Amino acid sequence: MVPEIADFWGRLPLELIERILDLLIDDYDLDPAYQWTTLRHTARRQKRRIERFFWHYWLPKLTITLYSGPRCQIDYRLSNRTDDDNPESSQVRFRTLGPGLSNSLNKEDIRSLWDQYTFENRVAHLRLGEGLLNHGMTGGYIVNDTDIVDLQVEDDGFGIVFDWRRTFDALLREEVMMRKFQLEMTTERKMALASEHRWPPFPRIQRLALVKQFVLDVQMAKRVAVQKHRLKRHDPSGQTQIGSITQESRHLHNQPLPLLPPPTEPRRACCAICSRRTGPSIFEVVACEESVVLSLEDWQQLSKEELLDLYAEAYGWNCYRCLGQKDNVEWQQISKNDWLTVCSSTDEKLHSVRRWNPWF
Structure with a gap:
């Protein structure tokens, strides 16, 4: 801490310092990851206060x-x-x-x-x-x-x-870690696009370009990085397998997989969805449930019209990837327009809870 700042804090009454910290913590009541992993460690009294809040609220x-x-x-x-x-x-x-x-x-x-x-x-x-x-x-x-x-x-x-x-510590520490990885990856991709003269000059087009980058790369790459960090802590030898890196989600995380033994039971003579017996990996869940639009800086300042367009853009790129249309960019726009014409209101599209299902 800078000596002048330390001296300033040292001259403040303890009650005032605690009140300032209270107000700071209250400002982050709807950011549990930052509140738990960072603000909880500012002082012993604040740690107890935040843990009581999580106990009753989160x-x-x-x-x-x-x-x-x-x-x-x-x-x-x-x-x-x-x-x-x-x-x-x-x-x-x-x-x-x-x-x-x-x-x-x-x-x-x-x-x-x-x-x-x-x-x-x-x-x-x-x-x-x-x-x-x-x-x-x-x-x-x-x-x-x-x-x-x-x-x-x-x-x-x-x-x-x-x-x-x-359990909260595990969940929220990895959430903060993913934010860090995402910021680093996003900065790298912006610089790469700029160096190739492919970074758009207009903010609205920039946001569309970032949504594409998030869906096709960053969203899953940051999860892979966290999974590998988790594995290193669990087993430094690297002998343990990352359970979420699966054949079913291979198209999402693009990671090498060990050869599978022959199935012990015959697959049903039906589609891959009906034949699979496993639940979803976190990558499959995230592809369906997590919106990359909310990774955009200052998304709260955008109009409903632009948010709707960005959600549709993300949906189109998700279809482009999941349905194996990697060489068919036109498919993304078709899927985007299909999503925009779905018979539900803007509020329903922007404010709903959706769960993974194998037909997504």
Whole structure:
């Protein structure tokens, strides 16, 4: 800290310093990643204050989703805190109410799914702030396959207990890491386009160009970088596999994959969607659920008309990539126009919660 600033702070009454910190923290109530990973470490009193806020506000807005194959998604939400009157308690209990359960699933099936949950096989993902973060914009919440720390499975899988602080730490630290990677990657791509005289001169066209870069590269590249960082911490030897790097999402993350052993069960004589037995990787979920438009700087200042156009642009590039139309740029514009003519209002398109499905 600069000596003059340190001297200034040193002459302020403690109560005033705490009040200033309170106001600063309040300004970031809707940025849980920054509030948890950075502001929580400003002072002991602020750490307690932020953890109490997360305990009461963000914890009920966390959803853990367990996947069974390509269709079934089982949501778990806060049931109770193991010590409801004590914010210092680390253990919380989540339960599923059952509406998302398939008729073909029973308790043994659900317990078996949780038994498969490992570093290499993240059959459950975390979502924070669905329909709330980023002013409730479509695809504006946090979703990741970070570790559910100290997981214990209860009632044959209908309930789970875990360490909420360390789980939030894993989720939000990786969120901040992805922001850092994204900024670095975006800067590199802007410089590369400028050096090739392909960086547009007008801000609106620049935003369209960035949306293309985000969809076709940055969105997944930053996830790959985080997954590799996670693997290095978990197993420096590199012998462990990254579970989310899968054959089904190969077209998204573009990573080399080990050869697969022959299938133990024959595939159904149907489409690839019906034949697959695995749930989605985080890359597949992100491609469907996360909006790259909200990665644009100062997107909040844009008009509804431009936001709608940018969402449509992102949708078109997603189709271009996912449907193997890499040499057909016209396909992107066709898909974009199709999305714009879908029979739903602008508000429905810009403010909705969508979940992964294999037909996306």
